[in-house]
Amino acid sequence: MFAYTARRIVYVIPIVLSVALVCFLLVHITPGDPLVAVLPADASQELAAQLRTAYGFDRPLPVQFGLWLWRALHGDLGSSIATGRPVLSEVMRAVGNTVMLAVAAAMIGFTLGLLFGLIAGYFRDTWVDKVATSVAIAGVSLPHYWLGMVLVIIFSVQLNWLPAVGAGPGGSGAWAWDWEHLRYLVLPAITTSVIPMGIVTRTVRALTGDILSQDFVEALRAKGLRETEVFRHVVKNAAPTALAVMGLQLGYMLGGSILIETVFSWPGSGLLLNSAIFQRDLPLLQGTILVLALFFVLLNLLVDIAQAAIDPRIKRS
Amino acid sequence: MRNRKTNATAMMLAFALATAMPAIASAETVLRIGMTAADIPRTLGQPDQGFEGNRFTGLTMYDALTMWDLSSADKASAMIPGLATEWKVDDADKTKWVFKLRSGVTFHDGSPFNADAVVWNVEKVLKQDAPQFDPSQVGVTASRMPTLVSARKIDDMTVELTTKEPDSFLPINLTNLFMASPAKWQQFYDKAEGADAKAKSQAAWAAFAKDASGTGPWKMSSFTPRERLELVKNDKYWDKARVPKTDKMVLLPMPEANARTAALLSGQVNWVEAPAPDALPEIKQRGFVLYSNEEPHVWPWQFSRVEGSPWNDIRVRKAANLCIDREGLRDGLLAGLMVPATGTFEPGHPWRGSPTFQIKYDKPAAQKLMQEAGFGPSKKLMVKIQTSASGSGQMLPLPMNEYLQQALAECYFDVQLDVIEWNTLFTNWRRGAKDPTANGSNAINVTYAAMDPFFALVRFLQSGMAPPVSNNWGFNNNPKFDELVKKARQTFEPAARDAALAELHAASVDDAAFLYVAHDVAPRAMSPKIKGFVQPKSWFVDFSPVTVAP
Numbered sequence: 001m002f003a004y005t006a007r008r009i010v011y012v013i014p015i016v017l018s019v020a021l022v023c024f025l026l027v028h029i030t031p032g033d034p035l036v037a038v039l040p041a042d043a044s045q046e047l048a049a050q051l052r053t054a055y056g057f058d059r060p061l062p063v064q065f066g067l068w069l070w071r072a073l074h075g076d077l078g079s080s081i082a083t084g085r086p087v088l089s090e091v092m093r094a095v096g097n098t099v100m101l102a103v104a105a106a107m108i109g110f111t112l113g114l115l116f117g118l119i120a121g122y123f124r125d126t127w128v129d130k131v132a133t134s135v136a137i138a139g140v141s142l143p144h145y146w147l148g149m150v151l152v153i154i155f156s157v158q159l160n161w162l163p164a165v166g167a168g169p170g171g172s173g174a175w176a177w178d179w180e181h182l183r184y185l186v187l188p189a190i191t192t193s194v195i196p197m198g199i200v201t202r203t204v205r206a207l208t209g210d211i212l213s214q215d216f217v218e219a220l221r222a223k224g225l226r227e228t229e230v231f232r233h234v235v236k237n238a239a240p241t242a243l244a245v246m247g248l249q250l251g252y253m254l255g256g257s258i259l260i261e262t263v264f265s266w267p268g269s270g271l272l273l274n275s276a277i278f279q280r281d282l283p284l285l286q287g288t289i290l291v292l293a294l295f296f297v298l299l300n301l302l303v304d305i306a307q308a309a310i311d312p313r314i315k316r317s
Numbered sequence: 318m319r320n321r322k323t324n325a326t327a328m329m330l331a332f333a334l335a336t337a338m339p340a341i342a343s344a345e346t347v348l349r350i351g352m353t354a355a356d357i358p359r360t361l362g363q364p365d366q367g368f369e370g371n372r373f374t375g376l377t378m379y380d381a382l383t384m385w386d387l388s389s390a391d392k393a394s395a396m397i398p399g400l401a402t403e404w405k406v407d408d409a410d411k412t413k414w415v416f417k418l419r420s421g422v423t424f425h426d427g428s429p430f431n432a433d434a435v436v437w438n439v440e441k442v443l444k445q446d447a448p449q450f451d452p453s454q455v456g457v458t459a460s461r462m463p464t465l466v467s468a469r470k471i472d473d474m475t476v477e478l479t480t481k482e483p484d485s486f487l488p489i490n491l492t493n494l495f496m497a498s499p500a501k502w503q504q505f506y507d508k509a510e511g512a513d514a515k516a517k518s519q520a521a522w523a524a525f526a527k528d529a530s531g532t533g534p535w536k537m538s539s540f541t542p543r544e545r546l547e548l549v550k551n552d553k554y555w556d557k558a559r560v561p562k563t564d565k566m567v568l569l570p571m572p573e574a575n576a577r578t579a580a581l582l583s584g585q586v587n588w589v590e591a592p593a594p595d596a597l598p599e600i601k602q603r604g605f606v607l608y609s610n611e612e613p614h615v616w617p618w619q620f621s622r623v624e625g626s627p628w629n630d631i632r633v634r635k636a637a638n639l640c641i642d643r644e645g646l647r648d649g650l651l652a653g654l655m656v657p658a659t660g661t662f663e664p665g666h667p668w669r670g671s672p673t674f675q676i677k678y679d680k681p682a683a684q685k686l687m688q689e690a691g692f693g694p695s696k697k698l699m700v701k702i703q704t705s706a707s708g709s710g711q712m713l714p715l716p717m718n719e720y721l722q723q724a725l726a727e728c729y730f731d732v733q734l735d736v737i738e739w740n741t742l743f744t745n746w747r748r749g750a751k752d753p754t755a756n757g758s759n760a761i762n763v764t765y766a767a768m769d770p771f772f773a774l775v776r777f778l779q780s781g782m783a784p785p786v787s788n789n790w791g792f793n794n795n796p797k798f799d800e801l802v803k804k805a806r807q808t809f810e811p812a813a814r815d816a817a818l819a820e821l822h823a824a825s826v827d828d829a830a831f832l833y834v835a836h837d838v839a840p841r842a843m844s845p846k847i848k849g850f851v852q853p854k855s856w857f858v859d860f861s862p863v864t865v866a867p
Contacts, residue, residue, distance in 0.1 A: 030741075035456070045785045045786060047455065047456065047459055047460060050445075050452070050455070051452055051455065051456055054452035055452070079519070081453070082356070082359075082365055083356065083359060083365075083526075083542065084359070084361075084451075084453045084519070084522060084523055084526065085523060085526075085542060086523075090542065090543070093542070093543075094543070149575055149579075152575075152576075152579045152583075153579070156579055156582075156583040156585075157579050157582045157583050160583055160584065163583065163585055164576065164579035164580045164582075164583045164585055165351075165569075165571060165576050165579065165580045165585060166544075166569065166580075166585065167544065170541075170545075171541040171544040171545045172541070172544060173541040173544065174541075262572060262573045262576070263573055263575070263576055264576065265569070265570070265571050265572075265573070265576050265580075267543050267544045271355070271543070272543065274355060274572070275355040275356050275543070275572075278355060278572075278739075278740075279355070279356070279365075280740045
């Protein structure tokens with residue numbers, strides 16, 4: 001297990017470097033001026049040149065990348081061009097808010113997804129399966145930003161039960177774990193949970209159905225195991241694949257949804273990316289993409305290790 | 318028994334009322350505003366995010382030497398004294414101005430406003446070796462006062478400002494230079510950690526942005542980056558008539574129009590900027606109040622005047638201007654939220670002048686002009702317009718351009734649209750019609766603010782403003798414009814300067830220098846509990862007279 005884990009960690013290094021290179025280059029090859037956030041279109045040529053030097057954009061790209069990577073390795077992602085604030089603190093604050101939203105959404109989505117998937121798989125081709133499958137298809141098919149707007153119209157505008165936007169009455173900086181604050185999380189979490197719920201339902205349904213049709217299940221039943229015991233074996237066999245899917249889904253959610261966070265003005269990484277893109281704030285954009293990509297890589301690593309721990313066949317292969 | 322019970326109830330009610338009354342009387346009034354910005358505009362004195370930034374974090378917490386009169390909804394907003402009470406250009410050397418400062422003004426931290434503070438604030442953006450020089454504030458400031466080069470203290474309440482050339486627009490441009498507290502900044506600088514003076518300065522500005530200090534009618538009370546800015550009223554504001562009538566103002570960034578509208582309708586905020594157009598009937602039906610007014614903003618096509626451009630023929634430029642049914646655009650597509658543009662400034666504005674070319678919808682006249690220019694139903698004129706799918710101030714760029722495309726087709730134009738991303742379009746605007754980024758376009762659709770003469774006229778009309786210097790994208794080169802710009806810049810008596818600007822504007826309309834289409838009207842929706850608001854003909858508003866009923 002140690003050797004497997006060490007090997008997986010070594011694999012991560014070139015992935016991280018490639019991610020860093022790609023996210024650095026991506027924002028540089030797009031057309032437009034990187035200083036558009038602080039340089040109005042009517043600024044003089046001298047002023048533009050002065051600011052280009054001040055921000056280091058006059059240096060060759062490889063030098064800019066080297067400096068950026070060196071500072072990033074030391075935990076310094078630079079400062080936002082638009083606000084002057086350190087990128088790392090901006091990103092970490094936003095990621096914290098997105099993690100809160102993602103975990104809440106995962107709790108809703110994964111619980112319902114597992115429940116619907118197991119029920120649908122176990123009672124395959126019955127009306128229970130059809131209902132659960134319909135819910136899953138709706139979850140995957142509905143545009144989540146549209147669902148978010150509909151939920152806001154119903155529960156905020158018409159019923160006035162839940163707030164429409166924001167992350168607490170005093171913002172996320174004054175967050176507390178009480179109903180007064182949690183009510184701000186309800187609508188965005190439900191909206192975010194819908195797609196993972198659908199995907200987990202469909203995956204677990206397929207897995208359960210597949211496992212139930214295998215010979216060893218018949219053997220277990222023939223040995224006289226009770227149906228609950230058989231079901232436990234089914235769950236255990238479905239767990240590694242389901243875990244991998246849930247890990248990927250959690251990764252997507254941790255990346256933040258630009259659309260959902262914009263609809264709910266939730267101050268997470270999606271809204272931060274939205275702002276960085278529209279303000280063309282390159283250091284912020286690069287830093288946010290890098291941190292989110294690292295999260296994704298790290299999460300995949302953890303899922304791989306967890307899978308290997310659950311299913312010994314994986315580490316042997 | 319019943320009497321005793323009634324008496325007891327009455328006494329309890331009286332007690333409850335007596336204890337509640339002071340609480341009701343002293344209940345804090347809060348104005349909660351949903352902004353269109355995705356982030357709180359910068360709070361350190363020179364806001365980013367264009368004039369929306371100035372509106373919310375500039376003019377609220379800070380003052381400039383000169384200010385805009387925002388008290389009237391009917392008249393064009395005029396420049397008035399601010400932290401300077403009077404100013405005069407030197408008779409012998411027209412590049413030198415003397416500004417007398419307002420006495421008795423203090424910053425929110427209690428330090429005095431004086432000539433040293435003015436010099437310090439000029440140098441924060443113009444003097445590269447000054448400790449407080451901040452490159453991040455330069456771009457948004459220096460371009461708005463392009464001729465200012467330095468400041469010098471004459472005495473405690475008098476400063477001399479120097480421009481690189483005679484420039485009568487300087488007092489107007491100074492509305493963009495906000496006075497931050499040098500004393501407060503110095504406290505942060507002294508405490509800041511950093512490898513060198515530059516790093517310490519950067520750290521001091523970062524700290525200042527979180528705990529800002531200006532002289533404005535509102536003071537910062539708390540700030541959560543990207544989420545909310547809370548301002549409280551400055552009881553000690555120097556203009557007693559403009560001490561805010563509301564205790565607190567909370568600014569919330571809400572870039573999505575539907576989210577802003579939902580926040581208003583659900584009572585989370587009591588004021589939103591630019592509500593979703595589709596929701597206007599519901600907003601009105603629920604008793605919310607809609608405000609709008611003509612804004613100094615123009616939605617145009619800016620023509621290329623390089624060799625071979627079809628717009629070099631004035632008959633073609635005039636025909637395009639006569640072929641657009643602007644009232645139809647307003648009443649249909651834009652649901653009333655625009656003012657038809659007949660120039661950069663509309664009648665009533667001091668810089669409007671008296672153009673002889675009347676911009677209106679006259680299709681037969683437009684068709685006649687096009688036929689005189691050699692075009693007709695069987696020989697259409699192909700024009701290509703570069704525009705964006707979205708962008709600040711662009712209103713509804715694609716549907717509006719498609720409307721123009723259809724309208725102009727009836728006057729023998731074949732309009733092709735080159736749609737690119739907003740920031741790219743904005744960058745191309747500086748590169749000009751000769752640059753490959755123009756992609757063969759012979760007009761560009763970038764909206765502009767028309768608050769001051771440089772932004773509204775000079776940068777587009779003066780030949781010296783052609784790329785890469787400024788925004789004369791189409792390389793307009795009209796000696797008459799150059800002469801009139803020079804005349805306006807060198808006329809220092811305000812009424813005569815305004816007359817010269819009016820002459821320049823009239824000349825630009827007579828030349829059909831743009832395809833003038835629309836002025837934005839800055840729609841905002843508010844709770845009926847908000848009273849006292851006046852929406853001026855400006856990008857800015859005065860929050861001071863606004864009250865919020867409990």
